Amino acid sequence: FKKGRRSGANALMLRYTPIAEPTVMEKFLLQGQKKHLCTKEFSHPIPWQKIEAEGLDCDYAMLFPKGEADDLFSQLEEEVVYSTGEESKVQVFGKMYNIPRKQAAYGDKGLEYTYSGVTRLACSWTPTLEYIRDSVTTATGQTFNFVLINRYKDGQDHMGEHRDDEHELDPSCPIASVSLGAARDFVFRHRDARGKHSSRHIEPVKLELAHGSLLLMNPPTNTFWYHSVPVRRKVLSSRINLTFRRITEKTRWSQ
DNA sequence: TATCGATCATTCGT
């Protein structure tokens, strides 16, 4: 790992870029430094939790205290416009289905993204989304040009196992997942440990994503591990999840 | 990355 430049907003903020497998000592130093990152100037440090497995590298922290998370949740409930009609359907094994949740996509002006084979323009950032995006940037040192929003109205809404589309994403950029509202289970499964007779036995990694939390999925996590938000019948209230990404620039303004 | 039916697991009720 390479220590990066300081940020003007926060002298304690460090950037890090994975350039090789870190040594044990480097991992230790990195964790210590990340614990001093702040959500805003002169704020308290965030305690980070490291989640690691073979080819999996995540960082988990509470980004927003409950009161602020409550406010952000209700603001997003007012502001966010979700896809409807054809845009909220998906084709799997030849059949069309309504996706079992609501989705929206926001990003830099003119940014295009592809979902289930169709390319569309992202909506432009709202002030609330910019605030959350900038909070994630301050906490992580990573910048993002796009956010995919998924709204799960209750425990019946879910998302099946998948990896995020790699060729449209910058593979060196972590994916930052912010959760607001009802806590939901989140399950990682290694690609070699799925299916009828999988080549290896690797235990799934299961997390609960809390109200106001941030989960950073660092490379190469998305290469080796599928993730899902399974059905949980006992969950009765809604959750909004925002996954901030960096989409490759070549798709911009492509008429 | 969707649904469905089969199967496995957990909780419930007596």
Added chain:
DNA sequence: CACGAATGATCGAT
């Protein structure tokens, strides 16, 4: 506590 039933979670086929 034991045991079967009911409910819920997971898996494989499509």
